[in-house]
Amino acid sequence: MIARTSPIVSLAVRAVTPIALVVAAYVLFAGHNQPGGGFAAGLMLGAVIVLRTVAGIQQPRSATVWLSVGGVIAGLVAIAPLLWGEPLLDQVVVTWDVPVLGTVKTGSALLFDLGVVAIVVGLVLAVLDGLDATSLVDRDRTPAPASGRSGDAATPDDRGASA
Amino acid sequence: MIWFLLALHVVVVVALSFVGRHLGRRSLWLAAVPMAATAAWSATRLGSAEVVTAGFEWVPGLDVTIEFRVNAMGALLSTLVSGIGALVCVYAVGYFSAGAASMGRFAATLLAFSTAMVGLVWADSVWTLFIFWELTSITSFLLVGFKHADPVARTAARRALVITAAGGLSLLAGFVLFVDAAGTTRLSEITPITGSTATAAAILILVAAATKSAQFPFHVWLPGAMAAPTPVSAYLHSATMVKAGVILVAVIAPAFQDTEVWKPLGLSFGLATMLWGAIGALRHVDAKLILAWGTVSQLGLLITLLALGTPKATFAAISILVAHAVFKAALFMVVGEVDVRAGTRNINELSGLRRAMPITFVVAVISGASMAGIPPLLGFPTKEAAIEAALGLSGAEFWIVGGLIIGGSVLTVAYTTRLLIGMFASGEPMPEREVAPRRPAMSAPEAVLAAASVLGFVALGWVTGVVRPAVVTVAPKAEVYSLLRWPGLTDAFITSLVIVAFGLLIGALLARRHVVSGPTARGAANVDWTIDGVGRLARQVAARVQHGSLPLYLATTVLVVCVASVPFVGEIDTDTLYWWDNWAEAVLVVMIVTAAISATKVSSRLGAALVLGAVGFSVAGLFVAYGAPDLVLTQLLVETVIVVGFVVGLGRLATKFPTPTRLWLAGRLVIAGAMGTAVAVALAGSAGNTVGDAPIRELAETAQTDGGGKNVVNVILTDTRALDTFGEVIVLMVVAVGILNLSTRRGRTRPTAVAAPPAPAPPDPAPALVEAVDEVAR
Numbered sequence: 001m002i003a004r005t006s007p008i009v010s011l012a013v014r015a016v017t018p019i020a021l022v023v024a025a026y027v028l029f030a031g032h033n034q035p036g037g038g039f040a041a042g043l044m045l046g047a048v049i050v051l052r053t054v055a056g057i058q059q060p061r062s063a064t065v066w067l068s069v070g071g072v073i074a075g076l077v078a079i080a081p082l083l084w085g086e087p088l089l090d091q092v093v094v095t096w097d098v099p100v101l102g103t104v105k106t107g108s109a110l111l112f113d114l115g116v117v118a119i120v121v122g123l124v125l126a127v128l129d130g131l132d133a134t135s136l137v138d139r140d141r142t143p144a145p146a147s148g149r150s151g152d153a154a155t156p157d158d159r160g161a162s163a
Numbered sequence: 164m165i166w167f168l169l170a171l172h173v174v175v176v177v178a179l180s181f182v183g184r185h186l187g188r189r190s191l192w193l194a195a196v197p198m199a200a201t202a203a204w205s206a207t208r209l210g211s212a213e214v215v216t217a218g219f220e221w222v223p224g225l226d227v228t229i230e231f232r233v234n235a236m237g238a239l240l241s242t243l244v245s246g247i248g249a250l251v252c253v254y255a256v257g258y259f260s261a262g263a264a265s266m267g268r269f270a271a272t273l274l275a276f277s278t279a280m281v282g283l284v285w286a287d288s289v290w291t292l293f294i295f296w297e298l299t300s301i302t303s304f305l306l307v308g309f310k311h312a313d314p315v316a317r318t319a320a321r322r323a324l325v326i327t328a329a330g331g332l333s334l335l336a337g338f339v340l341f342v343d344a345a346g347t348t349r350l351s352e353i354t355p356i357t358g359s360t361a362t363a364a365a366i367l368i369l370v371a372a373a374t375k376s377a378q379f380p381f382h383v384w385l386p387g388a389m390a391a392p393t394p395v396s397a398y399l400h401s402a403t404m405v406k407a408g409v410i411l412v413a414v415i416a417p418a419f420q421d422t423e424v425w426k427p428l429g430l431s432f433g434l435a436t437m438l439w440g441a442i443g444a445l446r447h448v449d450a451k452l453i454l455a456w457g458t459v460s461q462l463g464l465l466i467t468l469l470a471l472g473t474p475k476a477t478f479a480a481i482s483i484l485v486a487h488a489v490f491k492a493a494l495f496m497v498v499g500e501v502d503v504r505a506g507t508r509n510i511n512e513l514s515g516l517r518r519a520m521p522i523t524f525v526v527a528v529i530s531g532a533s534m535a536g537i538p539p540l541l542g543f544p545t546k547e548a549a550i551e552a553a554l555g556l557s558g559a560e561f562w563i564v565g566g567l568i569i570g571g572s573v574l575t576v577a578y579t580t581r582l583l584i585g586m587f588a589s590g591e592p593m594p595e596r597e598v599a600p601r602r603p604a605m606s607a608p609e610a611v612l613a614a615a616s617v618l619g620f621v622a623l624g625w626v627t628g629v630v631r632p633a634v635v636t637v638a639p640k641a642e643v644y645s646l647l648r649w650p651g652l653t654d655a656f657i658t659s660l661v662i663v664a665f666g667l668l669i670g671a672l673l674a675r676r677h678v679v680s681g682p683t684a685r686g687a688a689n690v691d692w693t694i695d696g697v698g699r700l701a702r703q704v705a706a707r708v709q710h711g712s713l714p715l716y717l718a719t720t721v722l723v724v725c726v727a728s729v730p731f732v733g734e735i736d737t738d739t740l741y742w743w744d745n746w747a748e749a750v751l752v753v754m755i756v757t758a759a760i761s762a763t764k765v766s767s768r769l770g771a772a773l774v775l776g777a778v779g780f781s782v783a784g785l786f787v788a789y790g791a792p793d794l795v796l797t798q799l800l801v802e803t804v805i806v807v808g809f810v811v812g813l814g815r816l817a818t819k820f821p822t823p824t825r826l827w828l829a830g831r832l833v834i835a836g837a838m839g840t841a842v843a844v845a846l847a848g849s850a851g852n853t854v855g856d857a858p859i860r861e862l863a864e865t866a867q868t869d870g871g872g873k874n875v876v877n878v879i880l881t882d883t884r885a886l887d888t889f890g891e892v893i894v895l896m897v898v899a900v901g902i903l904n905l906s907t908r909r910g911r912t913r914p915t916a917v918a919a920p921p922a923p924a925p926p927d928p929a930p931a932l933v934e935a936v937d938e939v940a941r
Contacts, residue, residue: 027796031874031877032873032874032877032878033873033874034792034873034874035792035793035795035796035874035876036793036796036874036877037793037874037877037880037881038881039797039880040796040797040800043797043800043801043803043804044800046800046804047800047803047804047807050804050807050808050811051807053811054807054810054811063899063903064903067896067899067900070892070896071892071893071896074889074892078885078889088886109881109882109885112881112885112888113881115892116888116892119892119895119896119899120895122896122899123895123896123898123899124804124808125899126898126899126900126902126903127808127899127902128808128811129902129903129906130902130903130905130906131808131811131812131815132815132906133811
């Protein structure tokens with residue numbers, strides 16, 4: 001709805017998206033030594049998705065895919081040490097030299113954080129889905145009979161029948 | 164070999180549950196393979212003094228182990244369990260019609276049950292036994308409720324599950340006490356124990372055995388379980404599962420023999436069950452129910468003999484257990500065949516089937532006579548052993564226990580006679596064309612079992628050689644006893660003759676008397692009423708508690724927080740409290756308070772959302788003032804997502820709040836004030852009460868060495884306390900799945916309810932659950 005009345009917002013959100021993605025990636029990697037981490041990175045991606053949804057650029061889809069991928073990654077990282085006789089969630093630290101970035105130190109915690117990112121994104125998507133943000137965008141694009149209607153929280157159901 | 168056989172079972176179960184649907188009735192042949200293999204291996208170990216063990220430690224700290232031990236007893240029982248299981252599979256091929264549905268599921272469940280039963284009889288650790296005990300309850304629930312579209316079968320399955328699972332809990336408690344008193348979890352290391360713990364354990368374990376082995380008053384589930392297809396009844400309710408309690412009593416009896424309650428309680432269970440079961444068998448007209456009640460009676464006899472505890476009685480009990488498994492399975496198969504071919508099991512409607520079904524008739528007579536204890540069949544010498552044991556008692560025991568065992572035996576002969584006459588002899592023979600043609604897959608296993616009853620008598624020496632070593636594992640003094648083909652004119656033999664004569668007479672008389680229908684199952688109805696009542700109560704309580712009003716939920720939460728904060732009032736140390744570290748905090752607090760108050764005043768919903776965001780961002784500012792960059796980052800991001808998320812959500816709501824009444828406004832003020840005060844009190848209380856040094860130094864040191872990171876907070880999250888994080892992440896997932904589920908349900912159900920005509924409801928195994936979810940979703 002905002003997208004229709006304000007191309008500025010739409011454009012700004014589009015412009016910000018790639019920057020936000022880079023920042024999210026940075027936050028994810030920086031988490032080891034500086035403020036940041038999987039939860040923050042996931043929230044950043046989540047914020048981008050929410051903004052894009054509000055602006056009508058994209059629809060929140062495939063929450064289940066994000067959730068399951070994240071769950072599987074986090075679960076595997078948690079269980080994997082058991083295979084080598086280490087305690088649950090024991091982490092492995094790896095250090096290697098990368099051409100441009102210099103010496104990079106990372107570990108299985110990063111993988112675990114990736115799982116967290118996916119789950120947080122999945123949660124945001126699920127909430128948007130629960131708020132029926134999909135049809136919010138749809139209704140703006142198609143001439144909807146119910147537009148301008150001021151319903152109340154208790155009766156959000158007729159939208160299901162009209163969709 | 165133990166592992167191989169158990170693994171074979173599991174592999175076939177899994178395979179059947181995937182490909183079974185394409186195989187149809189052929190899946191039963193596949194299910195018979197592991198059973199036959201187990202039976203064959205066990206048969207080679209029959210009577211062997213050698214013991215095969217296998218096991219591993221499951222939970223090292225708690226001494227919970229998976230231990231199997233196949234001795235003479237284990238081998239004897241698994242031969243019975245798996246051998247009869249394989250025969251039942253063959254029988255089921257004939258029992259079900261060619262197009263019968265869900266045969267893969269049936270075969271898989273039957274085999275899963277068989278696996279559980281084999282594990283149970285091989286178990287050496289009490290914990291292993293407990294696990295397989297519970298597995299038999301669950302698989303038998305699935306088998307009894309196999310025809311899940313039928314409400315009668317569903318109710319019966321639920322009743323059986325509730326009673327046997329309650330017994331399972333009793334067993335768990337009993338085992339915990341037993342391990343405490345005996346100091347071992349191994350059944351092979353049992354020594355007699357006494358004392359109050361042992362007494363309590365004895366009671367709990369006996370009750371558990373009584374629920375499983377259908378002892379009065381827990382027997383009510385067994386007749387109801389006849390709602391299962393007859394192959395299931397032939398397997399579970401004659402040969403195997405109901406014997407689990409008997410087996411448990413047999414193997415654990417040496418431990419409790421010296422406690423005061425063991426014998427009286429066991430005898431009361433056993434004797435009451437024996438009589439009540441036999442009376443029940445005489446009152447019913449459904450042939451399957453007659454057998455079911457007869458089984459209840461026989462189980463009572465077994466428990467009685469085991470509770471007596473004399474080596475002779477134990478020897479008799481195990482012998483009867485073997486003979487009973489053979490003849491009762493055959494009789495159930497006969498009734499199933501009559502049901503399938505003649506179309507009814509009611510002995511009033513059946514008549515003179517001996518012409519139309521000669522093979523079945525012969526099997527029924529042989530097995531029935533074995534049950535009645537008539538020579539030359541396996542049932543005779545085993546019954547003789549029991550009567551011998553009863554006559555060997557002295558004093559009051561002789562009169563009460565001995566008298567009741569003999570009386571029960573008379574009734575056994577009587578109901579057997581009545582059943583056989585009712586099905587095969589009485590009245591005009593049913594015309595042969597009304598009887599469907601014979602199915603070889605049904606006749607063959609019946610014939611095998613009937614032949615076993617005969618051959619068991621012929622090769623009685625071999626049977627003794629198999630049974631005696633098994634009995635010796637639990638009662639070493641039983642070494643001297645044998646099953647006798649011709650005991651001579653002993654007291655026991657004469658008593659037997661009298662029993663048979665009286666029994667035949669009573670049975671023949673009762674068979675003439677016309678009973679219109681069997682008694683109503685009042686006990687079962689009471690159990691169902693109780694179960695339903697609990698459900699109704701739960702629904703009422705849930706309706707009260709889960710009223711669906713968000714303000715009331717919130718008020719409840721606040722109330723709990725307030726109550727929980729009361730103890731903190733005394734903890735507040737005013738000396739440790741001070742206004743601020745830094746003047747910026749004061750500014751931020753003013754911002755927060757202003758924003759919070761205005762949030763209650765704005766009339767526009769979007770405005771309220773933005774003001775709430777202002778509160779959140781100001782809190783982030785507080786974190787900056789305290790130098791917690793991680794918290795700042797997270798708080799800012801969370802607030803951003805929430806505020807923008809609100810915008811999405813508000814799209815569906817009216818732009819203004821509804822105007823509240825004055826009273827409600829006051830109420831909200833009180834609730835908000837109370838919550839604020841409670842949290843403030845709790846924080847002030849805990850701030851003045853630090854214990855020990857802060858762990859920050861240690862954490863900071865280990866962060867670099869163990870976690871390999873400089874950000875202590877994140878090292879804690881991903882390494883030091885990674886398990887906590889993992890748990891939190893899972894909570895997030897659960898929340899997300901819950902939200903998705905609620906939103907998809909809402910989207911899916913409403914339009915069909917409005918637009919489409921109501922579709923015929925599919926058979927749902929748990930409609931109550933669906934209803935409950937529906938209520939919550941609303």
